[in-house]
Amino acid sequence: MNTVKKIMGLIWMLLAPVIIFFLVKSAVHNISSGGTKDINQPVPWIIIITIFTPIAIGLMIFGYYALKGEYDKLPESSEEIN
């Protein structure tokens, strides 16, 4: 199981830039001055990309930790976290 966790870690790391790429691509494709829906306005996209970028970086870090085996054994007490 630990091997699977590590391999999947690589996938989470790769998934993060893919998500950001698709968000930026969708923003460029959908923002238009003539559109009336939220997806045609730049403000929601700016907010979403701003907040999703650190989340995607977090997913990448999560993948890195998984790849390094940090989740092979979870802490059982707060002593291990502090």
Place this chain on the structure above:
Amino acid sequence: MAASEKGIGKIIFSSSLGTLIEWYDFYIFGMLAKTISVQFFPEGNSTAALLSTLAIFAAGFLVRPFGALVFGRLGDLVGRKYTFLLTLVLMGGSTFLIGMVPGYKSIGIAAPLLVLLLRLIQGLALGGEYGGAATYVAEHAPANRRGYFTAWIQTTATLGLFVALGIILLVKTNMSDAAFTAEWGGWRYPFWISILLVGVSIYIRLKMSESPLYSALKKEGKTSVNPLKESFGHRANFKMVLLALFGAVMGQGVIWYTGQFYAQSFLENVVKIEFMQNREILLWAIGLATPFFLFFGWLSDKIGRKWIMLIGMLLGVVFYRPIFGTFLKEANAKKWKTEAVRMANPNVHSTTIRIDTVKNADQLLNYTVQHSKTDWQLIDGRKFSITSADTVPMYQFKSFIKVDTKPVYSNIVLSTQLKWKFIALVWVMIIFVTMAYGPIAAFLVELFPTKIRYTSMSLPYHIGNGVFGGLVPFIATLLSTTFIKDPLVGLWYPIGVAALCFIIGALYLANKIDKEVND
């Protein structure tokens, strides 16, 4: 250190009541969005439109996680009691004040600016409330009943929705549409009612004492000096924050939002169920499903939290498309019309809504467009309306006329039998919510140590629910605009996120119940 049975009852009641009111306050804005936008964000004013977008998006996505950080830090520094008392005052005060802001017609651009500011304060306060209430209850609860006791806090988000729906319906049914939507009309009442609810809740919360675990920590001088740094700067804790977000809360957020909000919006905007019947369906489904939050919280004390939450997500992944597909198939007014004509039993009533006369500059193209509405009623109680536009050309340039004459079906009323089928289907989706959401407070509490618990659990919770959950309608619109042939395409977002979360959770989470949280 756990409170007595009677004591914990009081603790749960006072914590849950305040949290329920905060959810109520947050929801009424969204539920009255249409009226609010007419009053504060009029069409045609680009600044007001920008402020409206900010009020919708920034409050949910940016400010909630930010509130989690601000109040989480405060809760770990000065204590749980005073922090979630402060969030309650901020939430109640800003909700009441939204109800007091004069409309755009009276004070111009100051109206949307004030509403935006108050909405942001609402988002901030909500970000700080939940973590405090869940932590407070969990830190009073005995280890073997932590899931059950914190599940009471979990019911508040759904019950807040229930109360908001109920109060709005109550006000709306007791006055005309014009009286409800007027500048100082009935839509303001739910905002004003909030101050009474908050007042009662503040009074009750003031009588509460500080969490025993936090008090002990403070007495020993072991509280955190810098909770943000300890939560996110220390690798060992940060990796648990990431695991909580990607392995549990992210999936729970989309399941929660899809079952309770997207279902309602889909039934209203895509299936075109009539306004009151749509709310009735949701009210029944919520009312009948709410006890299951407590059941799954209780069950998580027996068999662990992990698999209950993950199975709730998996069920959503598997059943969302069939359930939403059934809504579309069963409430097909076009098919009902064919059926009614074949059986020759409909009660049909037609009215002309308006007639437009259209002329072009040189007067060569001159025609009228007659907009009419036909109300149909079938023998078993099913009803629907068809709105259509018929063009009556007055000159020979008929071929140039481009008027959409496609009939639009709306105001669909289901027969009693069908209505109960829809209630059962929405109920099933809220059961998925109760599975994913019921045990999560206990799960999050057990993941982090007392001194940074408020901060550490609040951020992933509000990113999962506010960002991942809150984005369901936006991404659904995005997908349905891109892939127009499939009316269910918007569901791929919650399905994808829940599936990803299920895989991460199944692989990396432990099913162990942490008996010792006072460390």
